[in-house]
Amino acid sequence: MPEEEFRPVYHPAGYDGGLRIALQDLRTGRWISMRNLLAETPTWALWTQRTQVLATAGAGSNVVDAWRAEEPQSVAALVMGARVGVERAVRAHREGHPRTRELWREAWQSCQLSAHHSPADPVPWVCLLALAQLDKEQRQEEHRVPPPGPLLFPGPWGLLAEADRRDPYNREAYHRMLQFVYARRAGGSLAEAVNFVQWVSSGAPRESALQVLPLYVHVERYREERGYEKALDLHWATEDATRDAQKALHGWFDHADLTTSSLLDLNHLAHALWGALRFSDAARVFEALGPYFTPLPWAYRTPDPGDRAAAEEMFLRARVRSLAGARGPRPGVNG
Template sequence: MTAESFEGQYVWHPAADDRSLANACLEVRAGRYRSAHEVIAETYGDVELRAHRSLILASEACDSDLAECWIAEDPTPEAALMWARVATLRALHAADKCDDRASALERIARAACVRASAMAPRDPTPWVAQLALARLHTFSERAPNGLLTAPVGPWKLFMHILRIDPFHREAHHRFLSYFFSRHGGSVNAAWDVAGFLAQRAPANSPLRLLPLVALVESHKPSEPLSYRTWEQPQWRSTALAIYQNWFPYVADYRFTPVVDLAYLAHALLMAQCTFEARAVLVAMEPYASCMPWSAFGEPAAQLSRARRICGLPIQGTS
């Protein structure tokens, strides 16, 4: 990862400094899939990058027929994965909007995921796409020992993914989101699951950020004192431990992990750890993500506020 200077404008594109991915996104928007094939095909052996790139490309292709055309013309594992990703996003969007087509789109998505898994058995990404669909249903599978709330959920599917890749980032985030209140879960269950999953990950893993994600999800702006939660010793020490154990490794990342950095910077700032927050904000600039800032107001305004507090230039300045 190579840091770039801040020139007065935030860059919100999820590809960040992955130039190949950014170019492929442009090609997808133009209705061409060859570059998408190339950037997904080169990720064999890097399941995290494969998941990241395929999800971003799918979000670009979701409103077009590119995925359908691609798999019809060139039925490769990459085309099957893109189709599974696109079909899953469409099913989730339809369910969130209470669209009458939601059930049919979910069936299409599940079939696409099965096809993609069959074409690339060692790739956990199609299974992760299926896990994303889990929030559309209620599961009765019991949690393993060690969770105080013993939350039921799609544990079998999650465990299957872990057998392929024990610390798959997106799988953990998808699984955690199943327990969010807005998906029918509860604050206590989400905190319990986040803490359980984070503790089983290595100290230098980005999965250590899961409790911070759950904390943002539980935030209620209507409660004035909720902003003080991050100042509590438990959450302050969590943020500082991540800063000490994970953040030093970010410089070695192939591409900037913008969302993870944003969650860490936000938590440190809220915990009054301005020095550390400043370092994290510098590491992610000029790139920006909507979360976690959008949970507290307009994202650009919240990011500018954070940078201003840390003595950094904001959008429109240099």
Template sequence: MPPQRDVHGTPDDMMTVIVSPVGADAALRTALEDLRLGRYAATRDLLGMTGRHWALRTSRSQLLAAGGEPGVFKMWRDEEPESPDAAMMWARVLSRAAVDAFRSGKSEHIVSRATRMAAQACQRASDLVPACPVPWIDRLQLTQLPFRPETFDPHAPARPHPWDMLPAEDVRRHGMYHRGPWPLLHEADIRDPGSREAHHRMRQTLMIHSGLAAAMDFSFWLVSKRLFAPELLMLPLYSIMDKYRREHGHGQVGALHFWQRAQVGHYACEAYDRWFAAIPADEYPWLSMADLSHLAHALVATGENQRAAAVFRAMGPYATAQPWQDINASLGRSRDWRDWFVTTRAATLRRHPAPAA
């Protein structure tokens, strides 16, 4: 059974934007609303229907963990201790909580305890469904913390050393010499080849521990390979946005010209032509709304308005705050970013209306 979706046509010129990472996934929205009311039945049903569609299971569980109350997932885990879905979601929630504890400046003791609990939950989830990539993605998320990354790999003692380096042949062939949690990425990748979230987690970890240049190297290296998951062509645009935040996040001179660089246009068109343009329209509702928002912005900013119009139509009335919010703030604009988004979308769609059926 295909995922349930909202039915929205092309957005009207000045339709109010609905800020939501969920987009048109109506079943996911219902589950999130149920979680906020302290109930997990809709989430249990949703994950049951999602089954072993690993990419969809990954994206839905990520949004459920971000939008639901942790206590509801604990209740589900306690009431159904043998449920693989409950165990997976509990690992999701604890991994997120450990990273949040560190970022918010909690004590070393609290962060260490939260991290141990998350790692144990990941192992439990992996034991119940060894084929599921999500616990390995959670382990990748935990490598953002200030602990030795190999401690999150239950197979570390049996792996070649150095643990955090690609095989020497790959280093020579591709020039990817940065150290990182490559074994964890590999484990997620063999379960869900080209896992979107796994590669984003790897990029984030490299940026935290090795710097922006390493994260950008990874993004550009990845898209230079023969990709089996074209949505990974979006990674350079996220790295470029990170570079923008660093260089122009406080309105430094040249912010407007940043997006006119040939590099931005190249990667935006590559993502559009080799990923988005090949996707059937009936699959648009299950694309990452964050990816579509970043792609639409990059295309508009580089003057690729016809391509941008197609992306705006695929988004319907939905959008995510990023990258629009940070760019709007960096330019010192007094109006809300949503006003900028709506007027940009409307102008683009008026110039490039949908082709006649």
């Protein structure tokens, strides 16, 4: 496709064709494709990713409830029930819905049930980590366990350990823990987030997607500082931002199976490398993304983070600049 005709596509399934079909069927009230897809999912990492995407799409309908009613002995349906319950509780909390506490309790019970019936599965524990961010005061004992290292914070470390035991360095588990840091009312801060992601990335295997985790904290700092309003934006060209982008590129991207990688991770990496003026490296990531983009982090480069069209335009600008930079300057054209 000629560059002038290129238009980015937002689709949560990305290159996962099976997930795309399951999502299409789920949105029309059918669950058979979802059941079959989950039955053939080969790894816990992909299982975690697929169940998360399916739950996000299914939380607003009764499709998963219908599946559970039709196949009450299905462990996959039970796990998806917990997934959907957690998604509904988190959304209710975000919107200040009066039923939040009730939905939270129901979701917690569903997580416990699915953990009992699927003991090797990390997802019920990932779900409990997602619910932990609703406990901002850390009233529950399991949400204020002493940390495993210095400069860290009391939190749901036991839940993270359970997920880690079943799927070491599970991507979503650690992202949920980062969300918990931001939600903590008793001192949650960017400094704690920085300490956490550095602790994680220093211990994660080179090929782990958690090598990208520090880039999410850079985006949060940029958002809080309203970096897009600054005439001279040097945030992404600083030594630590550039170092973290390069570490994610060589530690994760160079070894990853990009067909099953998180689109969010790829977009965060492309964004960080472009911001660091590493256009040739950024071009590699944009080429791996193909047509797919996610509104974040690009939306934080715009005055209105809710404006998807503006985020898409920012993505396009970064992509064009990076691809041009990778090809080298043309005569008579300034960078």
